[in-house]
Every structure is written in structure tokens, then in C-alpha cells.
Amino acid sequence: MKSYRSHIIEREGTEFPSQTYKEIVLKPAFNQAKRHFIKPMLQIHLAHIIMLVEEGIVKKGEATKIIRAIRKINVEEVEQAHYDSRFEDLFFQIEHFLIKEAGDIAGNLHIARSRNDMGIAIYRMTLREKILELIESALELRESLINLSSEHINTIMIGYTHTQQAQPTTIGHYLNAMTDLLTRDIDRLKAAYNNVNRSSMGAAALTTSGFPVNRKRMQQLLGFEQLIDNSWDAVAGADYIGETATVVQLAAINLGRSIQDFLLWGTQEFDAFKLAAPYVQISSIMPQKRNPVSIEHMRSLLSSVVGNSQTVLTMMHNTPFGDIVDTEDDMQPYMWKAIETLQGVYRLLSSVLTTMEVNKRKLLNRAKESFANVTELADTLVRTNHIPFRKAHEIVSSTVQDLVIQKKESINNLTLDILNKHAERIIGRKLNLTEEALKKALDPQHFVQIRTLEGGPSPERMTKTIEIREKEQQQLQQWLKGKYQFLQTACRSIENIVKEWIGNN
Secondary structure: OOOHHHHHHHHHOOOOOOHHHHHHHHHHHHHHHHHHOHHHHHHHHHHHHHHHHHOOOOOHHHHHHHHHHHHOOOHHHHHHOOOOOOOOOHHHHHHHHHHHHHOHHHHHHHOOOOHHHHHHHHHHHHHHHHHHHHHHHHHHHHHHHHHHHHHOOOOEEEEEEOOEEEEEEEHHHHHHHHHHHHHHHHHHHHHHHHHHOEEOOOOOOOOOOOOOOOHHHHHHHOOOOEEOOOHHHHHHOOHHHHHHHHHHHHHHHHHHHHHHHHHHHOOOOOOOEEOOHHHOEOOOOOOOOOEOHHHHHHHHHHHHHHHHHHHHHHHHOOOOOOOOHHHHHHHHHHHHHHHHHHHHHHHHHHHHHHHOEEOHHHHHHHHHHOHHHHHHHHHHHHHHHOOOHHHHHHHHHHHHHHHHHOOOOOHHHOOHHHHHHHHHHHHOOOOOOOHHHHHHHOOHHHHHHOOOOOOOOOHHHHHHHHHHHHHHHHHHHHHHHHHHHHHHHHHHHHHHHHHHHHOOO
16 A cells, blocks of 8 residues: 555656646746746846847857847747746746757856846836836726716715715715825826836846946846846845735725715615616616626725735735745736736726716705705804804704704704794894895805815816816826836837847848
8 A cells, every 4th residue: 555655756746846836836827927927038138138248248149149049939829838847937948948049158148147136127027017007097097087077066965974964065076086086096106116117137146246247228228217226125125016015905995985985876765876787787586676786896806906915915924035036926916916907997987987877956956955054054153143163053053953853854944943043042142144144054056166265166166176187187197108108118229229230030
């Protein structure tokens, strides 16, 4: 009878990699790498050999052989390839191909370079592209929010605090708040991008190299805007992905709060809006149902973004401050998944909000009947009767409580006689207030119109605010365009040098 040890050896094999290690580590890592890393890997190969020639470390004739071999690599074939256990990972598989094509001279491509600094550079190049794509989708949502804010600048609704009716405002005001929160998320993504887009190349394994390579030139050729100065930090500092995970996680949490509001506002009881047909699903048994599945899925997907981002941070936790490329191989897909999911939610929400029908009449009537307007009544008493705000607050509060006790829970039941009854009890006299002034003080449209301070919901103020947000949108778009152009210029510079050396062959 075979021993358990013999059984394990038979199953796992006697050479690297073991069967299980291959299945749970190497094969998944290869499948991720072939889709995401092959293009930046080849870009680094070309940039590195160009730099080695420019610094006189490798002869140009040898370099052209290597470059021709690199150019023979079919990216699409690599992306479709299956894991080959003869090679630990994609790097060694590509290296084997290059040596086979160009001869042993291709081994010089690895002068003054390690998988450590190269791997980190690949991760950063991949992540920077994904961050830019995420910002692009965020800007699409931001533009939708700005347009909707303008469209609903006069759409009165009740604002809520502590989940209770608070004060009249507008949907435009709410959407503008979402815009500003999203803008801060975009600013944080921009900051994360700036820290991600730094070059590790030249750090080699940990301590740079005795070869006189040009780290600045590699930075330039690969489209990095900064250099990671300390070589240990270059291969050990994983905070670039941690920062990105934190920013993405916070962005998902921020957006999830509004998604929660939209789920509530879409109920038949609330009846604030109606989703367009492409974003609702019928019930399998209840004919009347219009299930807001698009919003429901956005809520759960944003939770998955939070979870995947947290996984990245947890995988970083307590790892040694050294090369953790293998750990990063495992954590990168969680970061990509979080980014891609958030990107999709941004696009979906933009479509959902742009196509929904808002029940303006219902929202206005609800505001007109609500006690949410009485803050302005208290303010009016201060202005017209010169009494302290706390006394005015007490008069109005007592009046509302009286009406609620009498089951007269509509602001239309608030009369000057009832208000004066409580005023006489609290300040010892009737109020100097007309019926017309009372009616005006209780009008939600008047409430909104006089909130003209910076950040307020009045149409006058919101018009100015939206103009500023539109200018900011243009600036953000220009920033994004500039980053894309910078990366494209770097890529073209490599291609131009390659064409100059070997033509189109």
C-alpha cells in the first residue's frame, strides 16, 4: 500500500513546478499576464535595448538582432497562448523565444535589469492605463450630472437629514452635490496616477547595477513622469497600488450612498422618478412589477469594488519591505477588477440617470404640503418681529407639534391664528405678520429662491455654480487628454528609433 507521501509525490511530481502550485499560482498568473502584461513587457524590452546602445553597453548591430526578434513576437498569439510548465512565467517564455530567434546575444537584453524592477514597471504601466480609463468614465458621469443639474435647477424636492424631511431644495442641488463629491474622487485618482506613473527601471534586483545605465532615459522612453529615486523603494514600495485601492474604495463608497437614495426614491411610495425600460426588469409572477435591477446591481457591484480594494490592502499588510513581485502578481487582478467594475458602474449610472423620468409635480406637491418649509418661517419671524431665533424656533416648533397632535399633518393647516396662539404663550404677544407674509414663508419655491449664498440651491446661484463646473469639466478633460498624449508620444519615440535602426522589418 502506497504511503501518503508517495501519493502526494505521484500527484505533484518531483520537479518545479508542482501540479497544485501550477494550478493555483502559475497558470492563473500566466493567464493574467498574457492579457495585461505582454504589451508593456515588449515596450520595456525595446526601451531597455535602446538605452543600452545609447550608453555604449551593447553594440548597435547586436541590438538590431534582438529588436528584430522582439518584433517577431505576435501579441495576439501570446494573448491566446496556454500555460507551458517548462517556463515559470511569461517573462521566461518570452526570453526563451528571443534567445531562440536572436541567439545567445539576446541574453544581453537582461544586462543591468531584474525581473524585480521590470515587473514593478509593468505593473505601473498597466495600472496607469486603467486609472486613466476609470477617470474617463468618471468624467462621462460627471458630465451627465452637470447636464442633469442644469435640467433640474427648478425641480423642487424635499431634502432629508437623519432620513427625515428637512428642508426644500432641488434635484439640481442634490446632483450638483454628487458632482462635487465625484470631482474629489477624480482628483484623488489623478493624485494616485501621479504616484503610479513613476519608473522603477534601473533599480535592478534591489541596489541598481554596476553597469552605467541611464535610469532617466528609461523613464523618458516608457512615458513615466518621475523616477523612483531609491532603488530599494523602487522594488519594495507597493504603496502605489495601495493608494489606488484606497481611492477606488472610497469612490465606490461615496457613490454607493447616492445609489441607496435612488433605490428609495424609485419606490412607488416615494415615486420620485421612473426608470426607462432598458433598466428595469419585470417580475416572473407579479405583472405590475418594474424592478429597478440596474440600480440594485450597481449597489452590489459597488460593494464588490469595496471588497476587492480591501483585498489588495489586506494582501499588502505585514509583507516584508522587499521584493514582493509574486505577491503583487496575486493582488493585481483584484485591483483591476475593482477598477473595471467601478468604471462600468459609472457608465451605467450615467445612462440610468440621463434617461429616467422625474415626477416633478409629485415632488413639488409633497414639498408644498410638508412641514419641511418651516425653517424659513422661523427666519421670517426673526426678520419681521426682531425676536431671538431660539424664541422664533420655539414658536414654530410648538405650532407644528400642536398640528401633529391634532392629526393635521399638512402645512396647509398652519394658520396665523394658531401661530399667534403659541406666540402669545411664549413671548406674550401676537406676531407682527400678515397672512400674505405667512403664505410666502411657507412656500417651498420661495424657500429655494432666497438661498442665494455660495453653495445654495437657488436658480440664480446654481446657474453660476454650473458654469464653474462646466469650466472644470473642460480642464479635467484637458488633463486626461494630455496624459494620453504623453504616453502616446513616449510609445512613438520608441517606434521611431526602432524604425530608424531596422526600418519596417
